[in-house]
Amino acid sequence: MQAVIMAGGKGSRLAALTKDEIPKPMAPFLGKPLLEWQLEQLKRYGIRRVTLVVGHLKEKIISHFGDGSTLGLELDYVEETAPLGTAGAFPLLLPKIESEHFLLLFGDIRFDIDLARMERFFLEKRAECLLFAHPNAHPYDSDLIVTDGENRVTGFDSKHNVRTGWQDNLVNAGIYILSRDMLRRVPEVKKTDFEKEILAPMAAAGEAIYAYRSPEYVKDVGTVDRIRAAEEEWRSGFPAKRNLEFPQRAVFLDRDGVINRYNGFVRTPEELELLPCAAEGLRQLNSSAYLAIVVSNQPVVARGETSEAELETIFNKMKTLLGREGAFVDDVFYCPHHPDSGFPGEVKELKIDCDCRKPKTGMLRRAAERYHLDLSACYLVGDTTGDIQCGKNAGVRTVLVKTGEAGRDGKYAVTPDLVADDLAAAATKILEEQ
Ligand SMILES: [Mg+2]
Ligand SMILES: [Zn+2]
Known part of the structure; x- marks a missing residue:
């Protein structure tokens, strides 16, 4: 399985750490760039080829990681010249991905999950798209996923919706496994929102999009406070213990x-x-x-x-x-x-x-x-x-x-x-x- 990391974020909420001199995925986490932690995690599960989608301050990322050989990985890059949203670069990724399916994740999350187990679930379900989902302690102000009894995603419930009735506590964590064909769903390079423009219509049409429900550690660390809190958790050893390998x-x-x-x-x-x-x-x-x-x-x-x-x-x-x-x-x-x-x-x-x-x-x-x-x-x-x-x-x-x-x-x-x-x-x- 290959992997793609969306590392183009500007990260204005991390300005105190990045001083707008480094891009968000390069923000230091316990002394090492976030992106480096992510790449190490991928390597642990046998992923060798990783494509980084870069934009803002991309030269900082490219000069740090190069071709990935120092990490034992094969890295290449897709460069956005203008912000393309979360899926606008899909047509540029198509020639890079040779595996039948690939892992897609965002550059501002810290995670420790058993990727092999997640991949098995993707294959068992014969999914087009599998999204990592978990409950959290504040579902009332989170975007929620709606599923049926078989974990098929039937809809997305934005935190901006006026909610009536009762909801499952299930939040999209920003880690996906996608079939390679999913990349064809974006016909041209232009700003595209993955969830709204690709996933929501698929869910509504009854396509094979599934939620992978897991208690493993995944945190959005897109703000300074969140980085500090996650660093604290990391020091305690808690996230690694939650990995379902153990x-x-x-x-x-x-x-x-x-x-x-x-x-x-x-x-x-x-x-x-x-x-x-x-x-x-x-x-x-x-x-x-x-x-x-x-x-x-x-x-x-x-x-x-x-x-x-x-x-x-x-x-x-x-x-x-x-x-x-x-x-x-x-x-x-x-x-x-x-x-x-x-x-x-x-x-x-x-x-x-x-x-x-x-x-x-x-x-x-x-x-x-x-x-x-x-x-x-x-x-x-x-x-x-x-x-x-x-x-x-x-x-x-x-x-x-x-x-x-x-x-x-x-x-x-x-x-x-x-x-x-x-x-x-x-x-x-x-x-x-x-
Ligand atoms: Mg009882
Ligand atoms: Zn029974």
């Missing part, structure tokens, strides 16, 4: 009675109400080494009381409310099944004895596969003995919270490893154990 830890979270108030099953978005401690607990996990992954039994789908589309809306309400409080979950897994059939209105094909309904461990095992989790280093937080039994079955440490059913269901004779008043207290206890 085993990860997660806290699995039951939903009803842990994140939202338990008043029986939630069948409509109106019925979902966050518990007061939920956002605080999640914020603690979000800034720790643990991923926060919801695993939830939702037999309301099998019973025909809620459709999967309505269930997605209910989860989106949860994500929107958490996002307003600076908290997020890394992913959601749910079991829509139920074993006992014979009820009016039920969905026959979901009335099965599945492998995912807790206390079975299917959801945890699937999450472990997707996020390279070491289950022996994970926790499960739940409010029923079924949750705790599930945690035991999967070999994770268990925390019973006193919200929701507070273990009073009494279905399984199990003892949790820890007991906590609520999700915030549970997160504190988990982090104290480390």
